Amino acid sequence: MTMNYENDANRLWIDGCFDFVHHGHACAMLQARQTGLRAHKDESRLFVGVHNDTDINYNKGAPPVMNGPERYAHAKSIRWCSAVLEDAPYVTDPIWMDRFRCKYVVHGDDITLDANGVDCYHVMKKMDRFKVVKRTYGVSTTEIIQRILTGIVPGPNDEDYRPTVNELEFCSLGANGFDKHCYVFDKNLSQECQVVGGGFEMKLEDTVLVIGDFDLFHVGHIDQLRKIKLALAPDKKLIAGIKTPSVSSESGNTIMTLKERALSVLSCKYVDGIVMEPDCSITDQPDIFSKVYKMDSRELIDGGTFSVYLTKEIIIGRIEGQRDVYTKRNIQKGMTM
Known part of the structure; x- marks a missing residue:
């Protein structure tokens, strides 16, 4: 295929497994989006190629925890993703990129190898169509x-448990990767507790709140956020209150840090802001919002593609059910058990 790349610098490609999608994946997408031309930021497009289950199992030596439809849907929900291309080849293929008129593939500054130990981006590097961003x-x-x-x-006292202001500002950016969008508050909505300002005027009467811990942030959660944003409150801004259970509570510590949960939720295109660890001034006064929802309530779960079955416990069960497989893979990656 003959192409004129001159007009394609704002059409970018990123690919991967996107298993257990976390804020690292989202930040890679955001950085990829930012490699486009800022002068034409609203014209940029990021195409996200996602590998299928069979290719992941073959090349990584273990199946993904999340199945194909779950991974495709999660990748698609990230604010900086323009489109998801399912079954993308494990070794990046210029033919796929050409099909969507993408000039460059973007990847982190680590090496990704296929089952034969070959760099998955060696073809694109030789063609000078490879861009690196910080992992x-x-x-x-x-x-x-x-x-x-x-x-x-x-735990809450561990280093790096909470996000920095810079991290919050970064993951609050809008769909074009440059403009402000999300608000971030810590504990409550007072001016002194505002950490990041958003790209719109916030009016509480036009805002709905949803509260949950968002641990192992997954497409079951995203289904619920999508339902609020598109069906239950389509004319409202959506703020997520991210709570942290006490160690003495029944649920104990979350698996993910507050930082990991906050940045993951911030990256979701259905969210307009977050409150980290909301206090009683919010939780005990629901009437200050247009409506308050509780994550995993029947109201939010019903009718969802993924929310009707996918929970944190289901995900843990998948890993426990193949403990030997995942233990072996983690040891091969340098982890100690």
Whole structure:
């Protein structure tokens, strides 16, 4: 296929497994979006190729925790994704990129190998159609699986448990990757507790709140956020209150840190802002919002494609059900059990 690449610098490609999608995946998409031309930021498009279950199993030596439809839907929900291309080849193929007129593929500054030990981007590097962005430090699917396998999870007093202002500002950016969008508050909605300002005027009477811990943030959660945003309150802004259960509570520590949960929720295109660890000024005064919803309530779960069956416990069960497989894979990746 003969192409004129001159007009395609704002059509970008990123690909991967997108298993257990976390804020590292979202930040990679955002950085990829930002490699486009800022002068034409609203014209940029990011095409996300997602590998199928069979290719992942073959090349990684273990099946993905989340199945194909779950991974496709989660990738599609990230604010900076323009379109998801299912069954994308494990080794990036220029023919696929040409089909969508993408000039460059973008990837983090780590090496990804196929089952034969070959760099998955070697073809694109030779063609000078490869761009590198910084890999998000401290988060990976492997690390999250490790916590489930060992039962060792981070606590509120651990280093890096909370997000920095810079991280919150970054993940609050709008769909074009440059403009402001989401608000971020810590504890309550007072001016002194506003951490990040959004790209719109917030009016509480035009705002709905949904409260949950959003642990192992997954498409079951996203189904519920989508239902609120598109069906239950389509003319309202949606704020997510991200609570952290006390250690003494029945649920105990969450598997993911507040940082991981906050940045993951912020990256969802259905969300317009978050309140980290909301206090009683919010939870005990629901009438300050147009409506308050509770995650995993029947009102939100009913009718969802994924929310009707997918829960944190189901995900943990998938890993526990193949403990030997995931333990072997994590050891091969340098983890100790």
